[in-house]
Amino acid sequence: MRVTFWGAAQTVTGSQHLIESASDRILLECGLFQGKRAESYAINQRLPYDARAVDAVLLSHAHIDHSGNIPNLTKSGFHGDIICTHATRDLCAVMLRDSGAIQEENVAYLNHHRKSPQPLMPIYTLADAERSLRQFVSYDYERWISVTPRARAMFGDAGHMLGSAWVLLELTEGTRTVRLCFSGDLGRRGLPILRDPSPMPEADYLILESTYGDRSHPPVNEATSDLRRAIGDVVARRGKVIIPAFAVGRTQEIVYRLNELVNHGELASVPVFVDSPLAVNVTEVFRTHPECYDDETKRMLIEDGDGNVFGFARLTYVRRVEDSRALNDLDGPAVIISASGMAEHGRVLHHLRHTIEDPKNMILFVSFQAQDTLGRRILDGQRYVKILGDEFTVRAEVRHIEALSGHADRDELLDWVRPQARRLRGVFLVHGELGPMQALAEGLASLGITDVRLPKRGESFEL
Ligand SMILES: [Zn+2]
Ligand SMILES: [Zn+2]
Structure with missing residues (x-):
């Protein structure tokens, strides 16, 4: 063998x-x-x-x-x-x-x-x-x-x-x-x-x-408070938070944690967008597999106000390209969760182009970034990065929630x-x-x- x-x-x-x-x-x-x-x-x-x-x-x-x-x-x-x-x-x-x-x-x-x-x-x-x-x-x-x-x-x-x-x-x-x-x-x-x-x-x-x-990772339960703090910091300076996230798994986890913050009245007042057609489809798959959920999630499903742990009033799932583009013109603070998770392709690239040069904004990493990916270059602190063929100076704050692994x-x-x-x-x-x-x-x-x-x-x- x-x-x-x-x-x-x-x-x-x-x-x-x-x-x-x-x-x-x-x-x-x-x-x-x-x-x-x-x-x-x-x-x-x-x-x-x-x-x-x-x-x-x-x-x-x-x-x-x-x-x-x-x-x-x-x-x-x-x-x-x-x-x-x-x-x-x-x-x-x-x-x-x-x-x-x-x-x-x-x-x-x-x-x-x-x-x-x-x-x-x-x-x-x-x-x-x-x-x-x-x-x-x-x-x-x-x-x-x-x-x-x-x-x-x-x-x-x-x-x-x-x-x-x-x-x-x-x-x-x-x-x-x-x-x-x-x-x-x-x-x-x-x-x-x-x-x-x-x-x-x-x-x-x-x-x-x-x-x-x-x-060694920080304890899992620190992730939600790290997320709350990151969003709070950026909302205070009226910037945008761009979260490159895998459409599968990490996006649903972030939304689940944000939903928890909303239920506890702890999320800064800010609109949240999940801008990835794949993430939208995958979230539907998540909803149809409750047999995989842990007891806490099953309980949340019952206790949650709208019975929806993957959504809340301020959250918009974006499927159409026009709606995705419209996010670029958005005035004021916002949280945009978009794939791909290592910023290699997908809509997150357009959001990075529009936000990365403004120090008000934050690129918030929530997962492992492999070598030779754009995500890794930004996370490693490179000053200049190429996004879709053009060079940009990284002026936005770059943060990584390690507890989210x-x-x-x-x-x-x-x-x-x-x-x-x-x-x-x-x-x-x-x-x-x-x-x-x-x-x-x-x-x-x-x-x-x-x-x-x-x-x-x-x-x-x-x-
Ligand atoms: Zn995996
Ligand atoms: Zn793997």
Whole structure:
């Protein structure tokens, strides 16, 4: 048995790991690599294995760095099932179509700037994304799922986003059975809306995410007061708050927290806009999956004045382009939540162009910013940034709410692994940059796990 790491290998995005035995080929996820545009195109476009030979895909959650290259996989001849939870399936239905449209836009941009007689083709189109949805098969948590005649899998709550799961894969080869646990992206205890991660299952091997392997987050409950303070500060100087947020997960969490502030009469008087058609669609998916909610959210649904935890009187969801443009002319303070979360594309770019040069305003980051993204450049304090081809001077205040992470920090990752540490024969760290990985490897060693690997892209290991 063998595992090969084809993505999220010493980097955060592009998650895909291939598990092979004599008879089976099971792909853990098929995510999009995100980074410099031309490099991303090259990595995502060519799948490093034969798609036709893959038997099944197991998908931990809908985030595009985990699911986003599935339409390319099906387009390249993969005919098997894509197995995930119900909410993940419904989120992918919205997100992959959106991603298909983005792929078409990206390639138009690249072709315009390449000046080569041979135009590039999109990695996949909206139509390819729609076709891939036919292969999704969804299950609830904590049920054994037959993947192939020799492999079964189970999802457990990962507490990271709606529908997110860790995956336990049990694969038999001859007389030998190996249990492999894949953490997916592991959330935190106490996140709003979601149930807490359920305990790590017994396993021989673990593939563990390491996004924040070198960090401790401030307590989760500080996030709402940080948000209140940031908005209050900007409203006092009559500026705008621009929040680049993933349309999926983070946007709903921010709205949920703002709704809480409104209910307690603690939100400064300011209009709030969610300007992302994808976020609007995804919020509808959130509403239809109460089976994923934690007890507090179920209670809030009953107690909330309008019975709507993803909306309040001062909040407007913006779908139409004209309405989005009209926000530029808005006088006075406002909060604009807009995708994409790392400011790589989407409507948030227009809002940044209009606000970034005025010190009254604030760019408020609420999630991890990957290397080589515009979000990361702004967060790292670059004075000049390019947005949609033009250079801007960053004069707006830049702030980051660290307590808002959807990922477990170092201690939370180690706490999750600890009860199973003695049984584990090996751990592979993925979904992190090298520094956090090395720090987490040291932490795992202190739990008595000696065989910790930091795979490079394309590296294989025998199980
Ligand atoms: Zn994720
Ligand atoms: Zn991820």
